[in-house]
Amino acid sequence: MNYRHAFHAGNFADVLKHAVLAQCLTHLKKKPGAFRYIDTHAGVGAYDLTSSEAQRNPEWEGGIARVLAAERPPAVDAALAPFLDVVRAMNPGDTLTTYPGSPELAARLLREQDRAHLCELHEADARTLDQRYIRNAAVKVERRDGYKALASLVPPREKRGVVLVDPPFEHRDEMAHMAEAVRKAVPKWPTGTYIFWRPLKDLWASERFDVGLAEWLFEENLATPEKVLRADLWVRDLEAEGKLAGAGVVILNPPYTLEAQLLELLPWLAETLATGEGAGWRLDGAATDESLSVEEF
Numbered sequence: 344m345n346y347r348h349a350f351h352a353g354n355f356a357d358v359l360k361h362a363v364l365a366q367c368l369t370h371l372k373k374k375p376g377a378f379r380y381i382d383t384h385a386g387v388g389a390y391d392l393t394s395s396e397a398q399r400n401p402e403w404e405g406g407i408a409r410v411l412a413a414e415r416p417p418a419v420d421a422a423l424a425p426f427l428d429v430v431r432a433m434n435p436g437d438t439l440t441t442y443p444g445s446p447e448l449a450a451r452l453l454r455e456q457d458r459a460h461l462c463e464l465h466e467a468d469a470r471t472l473d474q475r476y477i478r479n480a481a482v483k484v485e486r487r488d489g490y491k492a493l494a495s496l497v498p499p500r501e502k503r504g505v506v507l508v509d510p511p512f513e514h515r516d517e518m519a520h521m522a523e524a525v526r527k528a529v530p531k532w533p534t535g536t537y538i539f540w541r542p543l544k545d546l547w548a549s550e551r552f553d554v555g556l557a558e559w560l561f562e563e564n565l566a567t568p569e570k571v572l573r574a575d576l577w578v579r580d581l582e583a584e585g586k587l588a589g590a591g592v593v594i595l596n597p598p599y600t601l602e603a604q605l606l607e608l609l610p611w612l613a614e615t616l617a618t619g620e621g622a623g624w625r626l627d628g629a630a631t632d633e634s635l636s637v638e639e640f
């Protein structure tokens with residue numbers, strides 16, 4: 344396990360993933376009933392952007408820093424608000440020095456009645472994560488394989504909540520592991536909101552995952568097409584060599600407000616975070632013919 348998220352914290356892929364996560368959690372707060380946040384691949388919780396890892400090749404400069412510095416139309420600002428409010432609260436001065444990982448984003452959005460369950464397999468990272476939340480009774484940290492844990496963590500007692508599956512994609516068979524974990528967990532809790540993150544690197548593999556997931560959900564009567572939303576962003580030509588150019592999320596049971604928010608957010612992100620020709624975005628239902636929108640610059 345060599346993957347270190349500190350090298351990537353706050354990049355374009357994190358911005359989209361964390362904006363979606365913050366919207367999903369915020370939506371659950373519209374009702375008073377408690378919810379649970381489950382993070383299968385949690386990382387260390389928060390990232391010091393002044394650390395040597397974050398400084399070596401500062402991906403956050405092309406992600407969260409650009410988003411904060413740009414002029415944001417009101418609809419984009421509204422879509423980003425729950426996420427950016429947390430980033431601003433963690434950086435009270437003028438300088439951006441800290442970035443929330445998914446655990447910290449969730450921990451700061453939980454209410455008194457809500458709970459979080461975080462899995463992290465890397466020994467040192469799990470220790471760091473545990474230390475971070477040792478005094479927070481609402482947040483449980485486990486050093487555990489998140490794929491294996493997931494089916495035993497659902498349905499949560501609260502029967503409302505969000506699952507984030509955000510693997511490092513170090514191994515070629517990561518998509519297959521993700522698909523297997525989904526097939527065990529979703530039938531046990533088909534009404535939960537699930538966010539699956541994947542890179543747009545091996546496009547054949549990601550398409551196979553997305554379409555395979557959606558078709559399986561429909562065949563098993565676990566979801567209808569409007570319950571699956573795919574949101575992708577690429578900051579330059581996906582065929583370009585070098586660093587990761589694109590990534591996105593597949594969301595099962597998204598809040599009904601999310602599609603409209605993403606239709607405002609994605610074109611703005613593609614334009615604002617573009618690092619080369621061919622940047623673009625896509626919003627659709629993965630296995631449906633009806634494509635909500637695809638645009639390239």
Ligand SMILES: C[S@@+](CC[C@H](N)C(=O)[O-])C[C@H]1O[C@@H](n2cnc3c(N)ncnc32)[C@H](O)[C@@H]1O
Binds near residue numbers: 385388446463465
């Ligand atoms: C992409 S990072 C997570 C970032 C985090 N979700 C966030 O948004 O801030 C993936 C993490 O998964 C951990 N990991 C790798 N394999 C795992 C597994 N099978 N179960 C749990 N964690 C794992 C890695 O150590 C790494 O910290």
